[in-house]
Amino acid sequence: MTKLKLGPLADDKPVKLTVELPAAVHRDLVAYAAALAAETGGPPAAPEKLVAPMLERFMATDRAFSKARRAQGN
Template identity: 60%
Template sequence: MTKLRLGPIENDKPVRLTIELPAAVHRDLVEYGRLLARESGQAEIAVAKLISPMLARFMGADRGFRKLRGER
């Protein structure tokens, strides 16, 4: 079975942010949440809960960001 890049979604104190997404991206996020919930045995995962860990993982894997951030 293929493993998704995100693991279980942790609860954390949220900061409210309003964004607009293309409909196709939203549909993909809904499907990703459905698949991740099934894979991890969690209840349905809302799109809003996916965005933060996805962004954190993206930034953590960006070598240029890590390098420039370390130069501050």
């Protein structure tokens, strides 16, 4: 099996945010949660628990964002 980009999910104090996702994205999140559970040996995470780590990973690997953030001094 291919190694997924996300690892085990951190248990962190959340900030409530409400978003609407297309049904296809929700289905993909459910499928990703199942694949992650199979890879890590744990129970499947709720799809909403995947959104923050995925966004964090996306932003961490976006070179243009990192460059712009460094330019702003953040």
